[in-house]
Structure formats: structure tokens, C-alpha cells
Amino acid sequence: MLRDTAFSLLSHVPSSASGSVNEVGRLYCIKVLAYPCGLIRGFLKAAGYTNVVVSCDFNHDGKNVDHCCFNITISA
Secondary structure, three states, X not given: OEEEOOOHHHOOOOEOOOOOXXXXXXXXXXXXXXXXXXXXXXXXXXXXXOOEEEEEEEEOOOOOOOEEEEEXXXXX
């Protein structure tokens, strides 16, 4: 598990007046986080790990969405 508490690409996600992330913001986060997941997966596959699954999730603290967590699973 890799955790980033200041992922700069997510700091621009729009939120609603109540502080929650709207649907457009959620879609933006999913699209933005797909790229680093692919980079991590590609790096591990190039390093010789064949069965690699990388997923990620973002956290919202009420003000911004700059916390994300990458879950890396390597099976034998």
C-alpha cells in the first residue's frame, strides 16, 4: 500500500458548497488516478513481476481531495 497525502493532481477537484465531491469531481479523480496506477503496474511488470494488480482510492476531508491510496497486489 502506498499512501500520498498531498497528491497535487487531485488538489484541483471541484467540490460542492456542502464540502462533498460532486459526480464530475469523482469522475475526474478516477481518470486522473488511472494514469499513476498504470505507471506503477508497468514499472512492476518491467521489473519482472507478472501478476500485478494496482488499484487506488481517494479520500475527501471536506476541503480538498488530495489524499489517495494505491493498493498493490502481487500474486505468485
